[in-house]
Amino acid sequence: MYWISKGFIFTKVDSLVHKLDPRVKLLISIQFFILALLVSDLIDLAIIFTGIILFANISKIFSKLIRTMLFAVLFSGIILGINIIAGYSFIYSLQIALRFVAIVCSTSIFFLITSPDELEYVLRWFRIPNDLVFAFVTAVRFVPIILMDALQIIDAQKSRGLELEKGNPITRIKNFVPILVPLIVNEVIRSGELAEAMEARCYGVVKKPTVLYELKLNFNDKLAIPFCTSIFILGFFLSI
Amino acid sequence: MIEFKDVNYIHSNGIPALKEINLSIKPKTINALVGSNGTGKTTLARHINGLLKPTSGNVLVFGKNTKKISVASLSKRIGMVFQNSNHQLFADTVKNEILFGLNNFETDSQIIKTRFEWALNFFDLKKYENTSPLKLSGGEKKRLCIASVLAWNPEVLILDEPTVGQDQVQKGKMLEFISNLNKQGKTIIIISHDLEFLWSLKPNVIVMTKGKIRKTGKIADIFSDDELLNQTCLMRPQLLDLWMKLNIKREPPADITKAADIIRRISGS
Numbered sequence: 001m002y003w004i005s006k007g008f009i010f011t012k013v014d015s016l017v018h019k020l021d022p023r024v025k026l027l028i029s030i031q032f033f034i035l036a037l038l039v040s041d042l043i044d045l046a047i048i049f050t051g052i053i054l055f056a057n058i059s060k061i062f063s064k065l066i067r068t069m070l071f072a073v074l075f076s077g078i079i080l081g082i083n084i085i086a087g088y089s090f091i092y093s094l095q096i097a098l099r100f101v102a103i104v105c106s107t108s109i110f111f112l113i114t115s116p117d118e119l120e121y122v123l124r125w126f127r128i129p130n131d132l133v134f135a136f137v138t139a140v141r142f143v144p145i146i147l148m149d150a151l152q153i154i155d156a157q158k159s160r161g162l163e164l165e166k167g168n169p170i171t172r173i174k175n176f177v178p179i180l181v182p183l184i185v186n187e188v189i190r191s192g193e194l195a196e197a198m199e200a201r202c203y204g205v206v207k208k209p210t211v212l213y214e215l216k217l218n219f220n221d222k223l224a225i226p227f228c229t230s231i232f233i234l235g236f237f238l239s240i
Numbered sequence: 241m242i243e244f245k246d247v248n249y250i251h252s253n254g255i256p257a258l259k260e261i262n263l264s265i266k267p268k269t270i271n272a273l274v275g276s277n278g279t280g281k282t283t284l285a286r287h288i289n290g291l292l293k294p295t296s297g298n299v300l301v302f303g304k305n306t307k308k309i310s311v312a313s314l315s316k317r318i319g320m321v322f323q324n325s326n327h328q329l330f331a332d333t334v335k336n337e338i339l340f341g342l343n344n345f346e347t348d349s350q351i352i353k354t355r356f357e358w359a360l361n362f363f364d365l366k367k368y369e370n371t372s373p374l375k376l377s378g379g380e381k382k383r384l385c386i387a388s389v390l391a392w393n394p395e396v397l398i399l400d401e402p403t404v405g406q407d408q409v410q411k412g413k414m415l416e417f418i419s420n421l422n423k424q425g426k427t428i429i430i431i432s433h434d435l436e437f438l439w440s441l442k443p444n445v446i447v448m449t450k451g452k453i454r455k456t457g458k459i460a461d462i463f464s465d466d467e468l469l470n471q472t473c474l475m476r477p478q479l480l481d482l483w484m485k486l487n488i489k490r491e492p493p494a495d496i497t498k499a500a501d502i503i504r505r506i507s508g509s
Binding site (some may be wrong): 098149152153155157158159160161162163177178179181182185186189 | 286289291309310312315316319320322324326327328329331340341344345374388389394
């Protein structure tokens with residue numbers, strides 16, 4: 001679980017892509033997302049996956065993306081199975097399943113190359129209300145913390161004789177009750193404390209708070225936008 | 241009883257947490273793991289009940305290598321109480337919380353009943369038997385966590401920061417019950433920054449810095465080493481500090497009342 005979960009958490013990496021303006025990163029991710037939605041046959045999907053893997057390598061996040069991919073493959077297996085049972089051909093079902101993996105990967109790429117701070121700047125740039133931005137960014141920021149909490153709880157319950165891998169599937173699901181209850185309780189307590197701490201630091205007093213950094217496009221950003229967009233337009237017209 | 245042989249542990253992110261650990265913990269002793277934050281104290285303790293396996297080297301518990309035994313079978317003999325009580329409590333009542341570990345480890349219903357009653361009474365939780373653990377105060381939650389571990393009668397008890405969030409009365413009770421458990425033949429391992437608390441227990445001290453064991457020995461020897469204390473960010477207990485400043489040769493007692501008597505006797509007043 002820990003291995004897979006690392007595929008969803010941002011860590012700072014020294015790469016060309018990580019240095020880009022977060023709006024450019026969002027643009028690239030959206031372009032991948034649209035292409036993943038549009039393509040239908042297996043060859044197009046293979047091209048999309050090659051593009052995603054190539055981009056992940058340039059961004060030095062491939063080892064993380066592979067975890068996200070594996071996670072998505074687990075779910076795509078269910079999609080494949082349901083489609084086959086519903087009477088669709090194997091090839092068509094496979095295309096749908098792979099498209100799902102491509103969509104998950106294109107979304108994951110954005111969160112792997114964009115820090116929660118950058119995410120906040122992007123959302124503010126779109127003039128999304130301050131409260132919504134804060135709630136969303138805080139949720140993203142708390143993912144690794146909740147994960148660490150979950151691991152601590154698993155350790156604590158294992159020390160009291162809990163064996164998660166023991167028993168039939170229903171017993172295994174029941175085994176998670178001692179993990180989920182303290183996890184939810186902890187997070188509810190934490191969110192209450194966070195709200196109080198924010199209020200204690202004057203959160204909400206000013207309708208539109210100022211920001212320390214302003215987003216600015218540099219030379220690399222100005223180069224990346226036309227380059228990626230031209231590839232996207234090419235892919236767009238080839239896929240329709 | 242517990243032996244670390246050339247143990248190294250590297251976290252999944254590549255950061256080494258334990259380096260060349262060689263340690264032997266004798267049965268029926270009280271041991272304290274001390275050191276500044278992030279020195280690997282909890283990581284070391286988690287090797288004892290097999291939650292973590294060494295990257296290299298071996299940890300032998302009761303003569304068995306932890307790499308070859310499950311956490312559950314080790315936990316039956318080694319109880320570990322975690323620092324954050326909220327990480328453990330999940331049941332709807334105090335009763336079910338205590339019974340959780342007992343039911344996992346014991347099959348004899350008579351033993352379960354006896355041990356449950358013992359834990360409830362020993363930790364003064366009888367009045368909360370049918371209360372939700374989440375409604376208890378911080379100190380009561382801590383007691384419940386310890387009760388739910390001691391209920392199955394492990395031979396070794398590991399306590400991670402047992403005094404955090406406890407008032408002076410609760411600390412006093414904690415001190416008393418740790419001493420009692422030790423007299424009953426249990427091996428105690430305490431991870432703590434509360435050196436005043438540790439001083440009263442007179443444990444064997446294991447000082448850690450940057451994933452290594454810096455020094456082991458009797459608490460009085462450790463705390464008389466100024467250089468070690470400076471390097472490990474530890475502060476000498478006030479009573480011992482006073483003793484050293486007064487240049488009294490004999491070992492200081494565990495509590496302040498006895499210390500005051502000795503000082504009065506020496507000064508002739």
